Amino acid sequence: MLKYQQIAIEIEKYIEENELQQGDKLPVLETFMAQFEVSKSTITKSLDLLERKGVVFQVRGSGIFVRRHRRKGYISLLSNQGFKKDLDDFNVTSEVIELEVRKPTEEAAVNLNIEQSDDVYYVKRIRNINGQTLCLEESFYNKSIITYLNNEIVSESIFHYIREGLGLKVGFSDMYLQVDQLNAEEAKYLQLEPGLPKLCVESIFHLTNGQPFDFSKVTYNYQQSQFFIQANSY
Amino acid sequence: MLKYQQIAIEIEKYIEENELQQGDKLPVLETFMAQFEVSKSTITKSLDLLERKGVVFQVRGSGIFVRRHRRKGYISLLSNQGFKKDLDDFNVTSEVIELEVRKPTEEAAVNLNIEQSDDVYYVKRIRNINGQTLCLEESFYNKSIITYLNNEIVSESIFHYIREGLGLKVGFSDMYLQVDQLNAEEAKYLQLEPGLPKLCVESIFHLTNGQPFDFSKVTYNYQQSQFFIQANSY
Numbered sequence: 001m002l003k004y005q006q007i008a009i010e011i012e013k014y015i016e017e018n019e020l021q022q023g024d025k026l027p028v029l030e031t032f033m034a035q036f037e038v039s040k041s042t043i044t045k046s047l048d049l050l051e052r053k054g055v056v057f058q059v060r061g062s063g064i065f066v067r068r069h070r071r072k073g074y075i076s077l078l079s080n081q082g083f084k085k086d087l088d089d090f091n092v093t094s095e096v097i098e099l100e101v102r103k104p105t106e107e108a109a110v111n112l113n114i115e116q117s118d119d120v121y122y123v124k125r126i127r128n129i130n131g132q133t134l135c136l137e138e139s140f141y142n143k144s145i146i147t148y149l150n151n152e153i154v155s156e157s158i159f160h161y162i163r164e165g166l167g168l169k170v171g172f173s174d175m176y177l178q179v180d181q182l183n184a185e186e187a188k189y190l191q192l193e194p195g196l197p198k199l200c201v202e203s204i205f206h207l208t209n210g211q212p213f214d215f216s217k218v219t220y221n222y223q224q225s226q227f228f229i230q231a232n233s234y
Numbered sequence: 235m236l237k238y239q240q241i242a243i244e245i246e247k248y249i250e251e252n253e254l255q256q257g258d259k260l261p262v263l264e265t266f267m268a269q270f271e272v273s274k275s276t277i278t279k280s281l282d283l284l285e286r287k288g289v290v291f292q293v294r295g296s297g298i299f300v301r302r303h304r305r306k307g308y309i310s311l312l313s314n315q316g317f318k319k320d321l322d323d324f325n326v327t328s329e330v331i332e333l334e335v336r337k338p339t340e341e342a343a344v345n346l347n348i349e350q351s352d353d354v355y356y357v358k359r360i361r362n363i364n365g366q367t368l369c370l371e372e373s374f375y376n377k378s379i380i381t382y383l384n385n386e387i388v389s390e391s392i393f394h395y396i397r398e399g400l401g402l403k404v405g406f407s408d409m410y411l412q413v414d415q416l417n418a419e420e421a422k423y424l425q426l427e428p429g430l431p432k433l434c435v436e437s438i439f440h441l442t443n444g445q446p447f448d449f450s451k452v453t454y455n456y457q458q459s460q461f462f463i464q465a466n467s468y
Contacts, residue, residue, distance in 0.1 A: 023347075023444055052286065052466065057406055059443050067406065067444075074410060078465045113257075172291055172301065175463040176308060179413055179433045179456035197431030197456070199413045209293050210257055210301075222413035222431070229409040229463065231312045232286065 004045035007036050011046060012055055015066055026056065026064040054230030067230070074228040077175065077201075090129050094155050097189075098124040101143060104215075108140040111204050111215040119143040123154050126189055134224045136189045139216040146213055162213075171208035177201050182219075190221045197222040238279040241270050245280060246289055249300055260290065260298040288464030301464075308462040311409065311435075324363050328389050331423075332358040335377060338449075342374040345438050345449040353377040357388050360423055368458045370423045373450035380447055396447075405442035411435050416453075424455045431456040 011032070020026075032043045047064055050056045057067045073090075104112060104120045112120070121141040127134045139158075141149065146162065153161045162168050178200045187194040198219050205214040245266070254260075266277045281298055284290045291301045307324075338346060338354045346354070355375040361368045373392075375383065380396065387395045396402050412434045421428040432453050439448040 054406070057440075057442075057444055062443070065444050071410060077411070077463060171466075172288070173465045175465065176305060177311070177433075177459075177461040177463070179431045179454070179459055181431060197413045197415060199411075199433070206291075208291075209296070210291055210299050220413070225411075225413055227411040229311060229411070231407045231409065232405075 003038060004042050005049065007032075007038065007042065008046040008049045008053075010036070011050060015055065015068075020066045020068070022066055022068045024066045026066065028063065052232065054232070071226075071228065074226045077227045077229050091131070092134070093128045095126045095128065096123070096151055096154050097126065098122060099149065099151055099154050104140050108215045111202075112140060112142050112212050114142055114144075121146055121149045123149070123158070125154065129224055132224055133190045133192075133221050135218050135220045136186055137216060137218045139214055142211075142213050145207070145211060168213070169208040171206045171210065173203055173205045175201055175203045186219050190219070192221060192223075199225055237272065238276050238283065241266075241272065241276065242280040242283045242287075244270070245284060249289065249302075254300040254302070256300055256302045258300045260300065262297065286466065288466070305460075305462065308460045311461045311463050325365070326368070327362045329360045329362065330357070330385055330388050331360065332356060333383065333385060333388050338374050342449045345436075346374060346376050346446050348376055348378075355380055355383045357383070357392070359388065363458055366458055367424045367426075367455050369452050369454045370420055371450060371452045373448055376445075376447050379441070379445060402447070403442040405440045405444065407437050407439045409435055409437045420453050424453070426455060426457075433459055 011026075014020075015026075029040060029043055029047075032046075033040055036043070047056060047058065051058055054067055056064050058064050100122055101119050102122050103116055104114065104118065104122075106116060108120065109116045109118070114120075120143055121139075123137070123139045123141070125137050127137060141158075145168070146166065148166075149158070149161075153165070159170065163170060180198055180200060181195050182190065182192055182198045184194045186198060187196070190198075199222060201218045201220070203214070203216050203218070204212050205216070206212050245260070249260075263274060263277050263281075266280075267274055270277070281290060281292065285292055288301055290298050292298050334356055335353050336356050337350055338348065338352065338356075340350060342354065343350045343352070348354075354377055355373075357371070357373045357375070359371050361371060375392075379402070380400065382400075383392070383395075387399070393404065397404060414432055414434060415429050416424065416426055416432045418428045420432060421430070424432075433456060435452045435454070437448070437450050437452070438446050439450070440446050
């Protein structure tokens with residue numbers, strides 16, 4: 001982790017520990033420079049990072065302010081952490097239904113930018129939150145990038161393993177959302193009635209070098225699904 | 235508009251006109267510097283802006299690449315443009331059901347950070363896309379910021395008016411999503427049956443100085459609602 005990233009974490013911790021609220025003003029740059037013993041450009045990078053993450057906003061000529069409208073229990077749709085991290089306060093578990101090496105569907109191959117003759121790890125699992133079904137997930141991992149998965153890894157946070165175990169850098173992602181009615185199979189897995197609402201989220205996750213490594217389709221139990229998104233102005 | 239913002243628009247146009255695809259490499263910085271006759275720091279700012287907007291991604295030591303997974307007909311959940319702009323290719327119209335100055339609900343007052351005795355413009359409208367209902371929208375605008383609205387403005391793009399007519403700068407926004415079943419009133423407005431799925435999006439829009447000026451609740455017709463989100467790594 002780079003210096004400016006470390007400092008960003010420190011500043012975020014400072015905001016949390018002091019329970020600063022939306023609109024509260026942060027100390028001026030010079031204070032942070034002295035406190036962390038770094039240059040202005042390092043602090044500026046830390047604050048830019050926190051702004052992109054939706055933790056602060058900067059008003060030209062006036063200062064840096066806390067941005068915290070976050071409501072409890074909402075899952076961030078934008079964090080690339082895998083959401084186990086967002087729901088730290090909750091008890092999230094995974095039930096693995098299928099884990100195998102196979103050929104991708106046409107749709108998965110297109111989204112992963114591979115051939116249908118290439119291998120993928122196919123993962124199907126149900127995720128539970130506080131004992132209730134949160135979602136049904138089907139994921140296709142490009143096996144030439146995600147070279148190994150097993151049941152134990154897949155029962156836990158796959159993204160944690162990708163980062164720490166495989167040492168890969170997760171970059172940007174594209175997500176597509178659609179609302180519809182549950183079909184019989186989805187309803188069964190989510191323990192709901194067919195015809196009830198569902199939220200489907202298709203995601204394509206890329207490494208920082210732009211290679212797509214994971215195409216996933218997640219069907220959420222609407223009763224458990226509250227999401228938030230923090231959007232920045234450009 | 236600042237120089238670097240102008241150049242960002244030019245580069246985006248270049249990508250579109252040349253129909254560049256995801257993964258295509260852009261010219262090196264020096265080429266852009268020569269072409270636009272600006273410094274390296276200006277071009278860097280333009281490219282950072284395009285990266286935040288999800289138009290390009292930068293790979294350290296290797297270059298700048300096009301990022302374009304966008305599927306046709308999907309509405310960006312992250313653009314702060316008001317979505318009339320995202321759906322340029324479609325015919326989006328608005329039917330105004332109510333427009334009046336009134337006191338905010340408690341919920342609206344909290345989210346706008348005002349008192350319940352303050353005035354808001356209340357707007358209720360249905361938005362149609364290609365002749366079908368897209369969503370039912372209720373918005374509360376802080377009247378001390380959005381000082382004037384009329385039927386003509388509200389039938390068109392309110393955000394365009396806020397920017398161009400009132401000269402205000404729209405900043406970040408917070409959005410909360412929830413999936414549920416349509417109640418009788420919503421179903422009537424959307425011309426669907428009660429009990430069918432709906433996507434509710436609550437948004438709080440802020441000026442660049444951090445002041446919330448609009449609290450809106452939008453209920454989408456699930457048959458017309460496809461959304462995309464481009465997420466960046468931090």
